[in-house]
Amino acid sequence: MSANDLFRTLLRPAVLHILRASGFHSAKPSVIDTLVDLTSRYLLLLASRTAHNAYLNHNDLTPSITDVRMAMQDCGILVPSLTAAEELWKDRLRKPLEEYEEDNGARAKEERRRNAEDTADVNEFIEWVRGDCNREIHRIAGTAKPHDISETEALDAVEMEDYLNTLMKKHSKTGVESRFQGTALGSAAEVRPIKIEGGPVDSIQDWNRRTREKSAKLAGTAPSRNNNELSDNVLETREQFEDIEMEP
Structure with a gap:
């Protein structure tokens, strides 16, 4: 099995959990394969755009938070309310912060309002991550923490094991550590001389x-x-x- 096949196989349960959390309980294998392929292509596009932005911004393939945000905007995850030209004209035409009164708190209030407008798309994404939809995905996958869910679901979340460890134990008869050692799922293999x-x-x-x-x-x-x-x-x-x- 190649690396691409391995990662695609690991991505399949995640897509199934997202579909189940969204209300789907059955689907044809061809539909699942198509969704997994689209998800892998989208993740690859997001990673490649992040690396591209990092190389252009600071000539380094180690991305920063700015590179990731630009890639998320390029891929449509973050949708700004204004285009780049509109933001430029708005910044030139609006009243400078220095002209607001600082004693009565008008300058600080206006600065907070502008910061909220500039980060509206990021705040919306953060609210989705912390929202009920993503919390339900974690609960279905068995990765939710007790403090992230309600008290009625806390017992099920504690007793339920995450899907990845469940699959590893299901396909391992000699133990998880020995079966998956040296792979992306297990610990690193010991370096031994070749005789x-x-x-x-x-x-x-x-x-x-x-x-x-x-x-x-x-x-x-x-x-x-x-x-x-x-x-x-x-x-x-x-x-x-x-x-x-x-x-x-």
Whole structure:
């Protein structure tokens, strides 16, 4: 299974819980697959726009809250009440804050009102996250905290285990930690040396060490062998010239 298939499989239960919290209790597999595909594409678009904004704003792929907010606006999660041009003209035409009276609190009141207008879309999103709809999704998925739900539902939320741990225990017969170790669902795998069977060495590290030693040995003996061969050639040439001079 590839990484994309794994993440798509993990996303499927989340989509099912959202549908169930919204009032749907049954659907065709093709419909579920389509919704999961749309959700994965939307999350990928949001992540790519965030990385793009981070690279353009500060030449770094580590996003800030501003990069995330801009990406949410690009993807339609945050919908501002005014366009960029309208906000620019409104800022130029409205009365500056310095002209409001500070003693009677008019300046502070106007500043709070402007801040509320600028962050209206963010506040609306925060209200949705903290609202009943998202709380119901958490309750259906078994991830709600007792202080986030009513007293009548607190006992069910405490006894109910979240869906991910339930699925992991369902498909694991030897234990969660051993079955999913080294994957995105479990703990990191222990680093162990790879042993080579049937070879002159036991590990890749030993093979690298022997290769480096052999290369260094060959590099050290090559110049001396060439010098010896050159000396023998010089002596042979000198002897030939001496024989020629001795001939009558």
